Amino acid sequence: MRQLLNKALTSADGGEVYKRDVHSTSVDIKLGKLKGINAEKKREVSLRLTKNGLMGAAVSTSLEDETLVDRALIALENQKSDAVKFPSEPPRMVFSFSPEVDQLKTEDLTKMAFDLSHRLKEKAPDIPGGVRIQKNIKRISLLNSAGFNETYDHSNLSISLYTLTEKGFMGTSKEYSSGKVPEVTDRDLDRLIQLHRLGNQTITMENEKMPVVFSGNVMGALMLRVLGGVNGGNVLKGTSPLQDKIGEKLFSEKITIRDDGKMAFGVNTCLFDDEGTPGKNTVLYEKGVLKNYLVNIEQGKKLNQEPTGNALKRTLFSKEIEDTPAIFDTNLIIEGDHQEDELILKGIKRGLLITGVMGAHTGNINRGDFSLNISSGYLIENGKLQGKIKGAMITGNIYDLFKNVEAVGMHYEVMRSIFYHMGYSPMVLFKEASIVGK
């Protein structure tokens, strides 16, 4: 890395070399049979250069790539990107790596997947299903011309359990993702089976406004829109509705949302972000009041805010290094006046529990609009789940919906944002939402 940086500095004012070594393995079991095992060991490298107040970057799979410096200079000369002052603050320790996960061999992952498959089968021999386990180990190093020279390791183990319907389509699912080995409880399996069996009674909805509970994992579809709003880049461009709204109460006082890059063993915990800012715990909404945006070094300067450690080399649809760092969540955490999940559901006279949606990536995300197909949702009447609803959508805007938070549950689930995980949330009850039915 030093050699590449030194070479780059012969034709630039400043430089940063980023290296990510990834080793991952995934195991899939469907209907009790191993579908396949895929693994990878890959290196990703990125070089950023500053020269005459401008900045450019290039990506490769090797530190020895002879074209890296030239490509970064082409980018620098052709794009309008202001040079940033590379950080030098040494980060403090975070718990992002578990040797327990690192030591799991392919054989161990396969056994773990079969064990889970058997547990599901024992509890419900008549329900077909599957298990997917993915282990991911990363070593991330960053060296820059300001003196920053740090490395950290990151582990992740993700588990997905699902059932299949009589026709062979997805029934219900449950996901886990953690820096440590997640615990799959009997309660979770029982819940999965209960929801699957409710699929036997399908219910058609009319157009209706009603209380709605989003399960923790589905909160990701809404949090993608929360993220679009607090993204410093969108605020500066004027595509976020949150320009000049810091300090205003925009959501219900019953909800607090923060982004915690330092969370011990979180799905996206990091010692530093992909431009060297230490991982931080940033409160976005405190009891409904907008407190901070998520910003990188350059945006922070323009918005008069310290960088929040959210500049990450990924995109909405890819975890590979595709471009320069952009603003993404680390571990988004939803909090509030927590109530037991069962009590929340029991208190609903007529409403919906939504555990799966489609279309999270469509519509005007930054404006907060959503129009989601409810792929997995259950009608609640007098506190009891009645059956699975069919062919309904939920539509609205998060800046209306989040004013109506009634309760926040206790049991945290990992949130999913299209392809990837984005933090943790319990179930959240909204007083009223528009359901588009038959």
Add this chain to the structure above:
Amino acid sequence: MDIQYFKKALPIKDFCDLRYQDFSHTTIKGGMEEIDEVSIVKKTGGNVRVLSGGGFGSFAFTDPKDITMAFQEAKTASDLNPGKEELKRISANVAHITVSPSQDPRDLSISRKKELLEKYRGLILSHPEIGDLESHYYEQFTDTLILNNHGAEVQQEELICGMTFRITAKRGNLTQLTRLSFGGNEDYSELLNKEEEVLEKVQQTIDLLEAKPVKGGNYDVILDSDVGGLFIHEAFGHLSEADNLIGNDTLANTMELGTPFAMDNFNVLDDPTRLGHPGSYVYDHEGTKARPVSLIKDGRLSGRLHSLESASVMDEEPTGHARAKNFGFAPIVRMGNIYIDKGKSTLEEMIASIDDGLYLFGSAGGQTSGETFTFAVQGGYRIEQGEITHMVRDLALTGHLFTTLKNIEMVGNEVTFSKAGGCGKGGQILIQSGKGSAPIKIKNMGIGGL
């Protein structure tokens, strides 16, 4: 690329294959103010697979020195799978495919491409009610070597370039977003002289500010070719990917060939060999030569898309549809260019047949989960008593696949393909995925207004 090095590394026993790839992706992006991002990404790496046990083991790597370890790891993974799976048919094609567009984007400087993007940006931004703009030039070139230990040796170049724009019009608090795409193939010259299309799209985006929202509910709808292509891709195309059926007998029964899915004169095909679209290619990433597949013929399920493994398990012929985003991923079954073939109706006849409905234009992304699908559209027009009356906005569609296919009542007489592709499956976004359709009329479609 040292072909001999890779050939020597290929184990003799069991079924083994290797894909090694030089990958480059050039991006020029601009926001409202200026071109703020130019990048040329270059990556190199490989992916090996071994079938020695009851299923494939695969391993991706970026350091060519890891190749022996990669084969060992893939074999260990395959051996962990109980049983012994054999492929019934294996590609042994030998070919070298190169690209030769009439104007090769790789011969042009970054500044020339930037200049063209700037020209279109200038046209869009000259309208005062444009509130946001994302403009994007992309160019992806891959040189892929595919080898297996049964004699396949395919080296194939693939090139795609295009421009996409996301145009937002803004008036007070109201915003409307549309998308515009050019190119989607190897020829840079198809990006030139698009001023008229750009101005038409800008006007449409501005007009949407005057459009009325629609009350959610069920409507008779006409989907234009772009939305029809998205519908058939999301709602049906993914189910025709046969890797979803492996080990899932119930789904395989649901998708039994011959099952009636739609009206008699409804036909769906997938054809990677149709040149000039995002999903056009010669060989797939297992070295199988791609061929057109009839998926629905005269309303009945007539075929499906296969990899070597899915064809073997289902005892059908491979179709050449196993592809991967890049070397970092194992190939999975993907659509090439899927489309609804032309029927007999004119657009005028379709509009005249609707008393109370919608004509929807411009796809804006979609998703499917088994039987149900959802997708957003850029805008539409209200149809009342057989005539288009006014523009409508903020629309998303949802439906149940089998019901919706049966509700297709009319098919237009001309197929148009979309200029932008893109499809996500198994964590891989593949930009080389094309879609097209004739306009279609569907009765009783679920519409979610905002």
